[in-house]
Amino acid sequence: MLTKILSLTKQFISIPSIKENNKALHEVLDIAKGELSGFHIEEFEKDGIPSILVYKENKKLRNFKIILDAHLDVVPGNKEQYASVEKDGRLYARGAFDMKAAAAVELLVFKEVAQKVNYPLALQLVTDEEIGGFNGAKYQADEGVRAEFAIAGEGTDLKVKNEAKGVLWANLSIKGKTAHAAYLWQGSNAIRMMNQALNQLAKKFPEPQKPIWKTTLNLSTINSSNQTYNKVADDCTVGIDIRYIPKDTETIVSLLKKTLPSYVQLDIKVKEPAQFTSKNNVYLKKLQNAVKKSINKSASIIAGYGASDIRHFNRVGCDGVEFGPTGYGLHTDCEWVDINSLKEYYISLKRFLLDV
Ligand SMILES: [Zn+2]
Incomplete structure (x- = not known):
């Protein structure tokens, strides 16, 4: 599984999907779509910004129990950063931590469990989180997309971030x-x-x-x-x-x-808006339990100074948290994700989706 996670992550990373390169935003999403054949892929586009919502049901759905959200855009990096470098258990690249590796994990977990769960589950992939998410996650919310609980794969060291300013x-x-x-x-x-x-x-x-x-x-x-x-x-x-x-x-x-x-x-x-989901939220607790059961780590609750696309869910009354792998240096020249944490992220997320 790790091999598959890394190879998909590296494919995402090789595309310089920055806001200045609209073609690349489509290309990176095309890679994801190629992985998701057999599922219902609903395409959205606003002001030239593409995003997708993927689910197994064969009709148009708007209300989901769980939505896994990931963004495939990145902030600009050095030329060298669009090639991945593996070293000392880390994967170095632009977007390794923020958040193409997490996107790859979410996609692969979704693929593995979507047919097994008996509730509406969606994978949401957007390409404008770094510039506010207005034409991606917010646009989909404006179009009526709702989740009882959303998870954005922003790097949190496998902790659960339930609020942001x-x-x-x-x-x-x-x-x-x-x-x-x-x-x-x-x-x-x-x-x-x-x-x-x-x-x-x-x-x-x-x-x-x-x-x-x-x-x-x-x-x-x-x-x-x-x-x-x-x-x-x-x-x-x-x-x-x-x-x-x-x-x-x-x-x-x-x-x-x-x-x-x-x-x-x-x-x-x-x-x-600020981002907020109560730490007593039943899904949040189930997520903590799933992490504990899967990797025997306690997924503590953290607050963050910066917000994510989860606020667009909160804005329309949907709960959600950030939950992602371990890494360092987002938006810097030295961005990396811990490779072992991707494995842990995968099994925790899978456990949660099967248990919930
Ligand atoms: Zn991010």
């Missing part, structure tokens, strides 16, 4: 009144007003000095149209990036409004 991007703008710099009393300085507003924000969102499971705020950009020293700046805009924990999802915007002085105009650009 949400993202909020916004601009804060202040309009003041211009004047000659020698006659300040005739104007109203927008930069000075912004300074006061930012001090209020800093009190509410102090800058953490170490990893912390709290909502945080970053000051990202600052601009004023004024480019002249001897003028009172009459406008100022600051861009902020907030990473919020799941329990602040409903309150973060009102908290922001309450904290900011009324002269600040708040313009929200992006609000991406």
Whole structure:
């Protein structure tokens, strides 16, 4: 089995499936489709981004008990990274850890168990997770695809990641009144007003000095149209990036409004949901049990700072977690996946699908 996992992984890796190379996105998916003959392969495409949903039933299905989700796109790498190198029990390559090896495992496990289980099971393969998943996992959700429980094969060291922070991007703008710099009393300085507003924000969102499971705020950009020293700046805009924990999802915007002085105009650009599935979720517990039974490791629950396509399931009310192999260096020049963990991943996932 490991031989098959590695050979499929290497085929995926040999295709530079980055967002700039739309042809490669189709090619990498074609490799997967070639492996899945005999199954119902439903093809989706939005804004040129292809994705598939694979299941055994011969009619169009929308509601599944379990969906295994994987993305076959990668962030750009060095040229050498599109060839796999095996060394010291590791497979080095772009996408080895994030997440072509996990995709290969999911596909092969799906192939092995799909005919054996008596519930609707699907394999979802997408090609735009690295740029937000809007035309892949989110599009499929918009088209009505639902799971009681979804598993994304992002690398988690065989632990179960049940929550991740949400993202909020916004601009804060202040309009003041211009004047000659020698006659300040005739104007109203927008930069000075912004300074006061930012001090209020800093009190509410102090800058953490170490990893912390709290909502945080970053000051990202600052601009004023004024480019002249001897003028009172009459406008100022600051861009902020907030990473919020799941329990602040409903309150973060009102908290922001309450904290900011009324002269600040708040313009929200992006609000991406946090990821959350209760650790008491029955499927999550079954997944933990399956790992324990299969490889005798306890699959502890972890929270993550970065989100995955699972949030698109959560957005439509479906539970899900990230669960994947061991590795290191995602998005770096030195990305690898632990080869033994792929075996463990395979048998754990198989056990879960058969037991659930
Ligand atoms: Zn990933």
